[in-house]
Amino acid sequence: MHPVRKKRLLVITAIVLVLGAAVGLVMYALQQNINLFFSPSQIAMGEAPRNANIRAGGMVVKGSVKRNSDTLAVAFDVTDFQHKVTIEYRGILPDLFREGQGIVAQGKLNNDGVFEATEVLAKHDEKYMPPEITEALKNAQRSTGESAESAQSTY
Amino acid sequence: MSWAWFHKLGSPKWFFSWSKPWALPVFCFGCLSLLIGLVWGLVFAPADYQQGNSFRIIYIHVPVAMLAQSCYLALGVAGFVFLVWQMKMAPIFIKAMAPIGAVMALIALVSGAIWGKPTWGTWWVWDARLTSVLVLFFLYMGIIALQNSLDDQVLANKAAAVISVVGLINLPVIKYSVVLLETLHQGPTFTLTKKPDMPPEMWLPLLFAVIGLYCFVAGLLIWRMQSEILKREYRSSWVKQEVTEHGL
Numbered sequence: 001m002h003p004v005r006k007k008r009l010l011v012i013t014a015i016v017l018v019l020g021a022a023v024g025l026v027m028y029a030l031q032q033n034i035n036l037f038f039s040p041s042q043i044a045m046g047e048a049p050r051n052a053n054i055r056a057g058g059m060v061v062k063g064s065v066k067r068n069s070d071t072l073a074v075a076f077d078v079t080d081f082q083h084k085v086t087i088e089y090r091g092i093l094p095d096l097f098r099e100g101q102g103i104v105a106q107g108k109l110n111n112d113g114v115f116e117a118t119e120v121l122a123k124h125d126e127k128y129m130p131p132e133i134t135e136a137l138k139n140a141q142r143s144t145g146e147s148a149e150s151a152q153s154t155y
Numbered sequence: 156m157s158w159a160w161f162h163k164l165g166s167p168k169w170f171f172s173w174s175k176p177w178a179l180p181v182f183c184f185g186c187l188s189l190l191i192g193l194v195w196g197l198v199f200a201p202a203d204y205q206q207g208n209s210f211r212i213i214y215i216h217v218p219v220a221m222l223a224q225s226c227y228l229a230l231g232v233a234g235f236v237f238l239v240w241q242m243k244m245a246p247i248f249i250k251a252m253a254p255i256g257a258v259m260a261l262i263a264l265v266s267g268a269i270w271g272k273p274t275w276g277t278w279w280v281w282d283a284r285l286t287s288v289l290v291l292f293f294l295y296m297g298i299i300a301l302q303n304s305l306d307d308q309v310l311a312n313k314a315a316a317v318i319s320v321v322g323l324i325n326l327p328v329i330k331y332s333v334v335l336l337e338t339l340h341q342g343p344t345f346t347l348t349k350k351p352d353m354p355p356e357m358w359l360p361l362l363f364a365v366i367g368l369y370c371f372v373a374g375l376l377i378w379r380m381q382s383e384i385l386k387r388e389y390r391s392s393w394v395k396q397e398v399t400e401h402g403l
Contacts, residue, residue: 012320037337094274094276104280121276124205124206125342125352126344
């Protein structure tokens, strides 16, 4: 290779590597702020600020959803399989909201450690399935009983 | 190993005559595959058990999002080649590719928002994936704006190549944002290491749409590069000969 080109190659590669490293370090330093939400474990360890507008996320615990029959108020627990946090919300939940579903809530953590949400968003994963197959899976679970039930709870 | 092919690539004349028979077949194959993928995906593929029919927008969202990133990767490589080897074809490639990539990034953002409203419950959220794709769109717009606003061709070529290369850093951020960080966006649909988490009757039409869109863009790109070559090289004798023999 021509020496001039070789020099340019080295210089440009060096520039890109240095910039890449700089961006990588910035991202690493900001990691806590770039994460969209606090996990229940982070809230349990006191990493989330109280009475400030933050987001909390996790999986809705099965059987924890309590709806008020007169109003839109709803309370449920979310978990990351280590800790739990209770979320209270008054409003319309997204269609995908259900027990066992990942959600992200925006709101404030009050002094009792209860998260008062002003907005609830549903997360979904990259697993897609036709409805007939889920139906067949459920039927198979009913016939094999408890063991399959526990397998599904890890979603 | 001979580097002759690499240096030939730098010659607009050689590229023009080499690419001439390719554009139309590649473009037609792309349209056909895209059409099969979209009709199959949007009409015949099964609906999702959770999202129902709104899941079908995946057949548009995933191909354009993949193209938006691939186009940028190609821009970055072209920028690098131009800065090191000063190849004439590299800025022509950047000029032809940038608007296509920008449109892909825009469709990815818009289709993502349309998908997000019924599933997540919001059009937009400032999570790492969505924000980094918005940055990608702005990078494309920056490249287009710079190339068109500078009257000095040499300077315009260099400036566009520099942002193309520097913007490459955004690509791993987009790719790994959903893996390493907590985001509202789900993980990647297609990965090289494992099979997609859906049955074949769902991912096969998606594969058709992805391959189709790649070929569609390749055909479009060749045509755009050819017209850019004619525009830049209009003084040379081979262009005059080409035009007098075959017309425009």
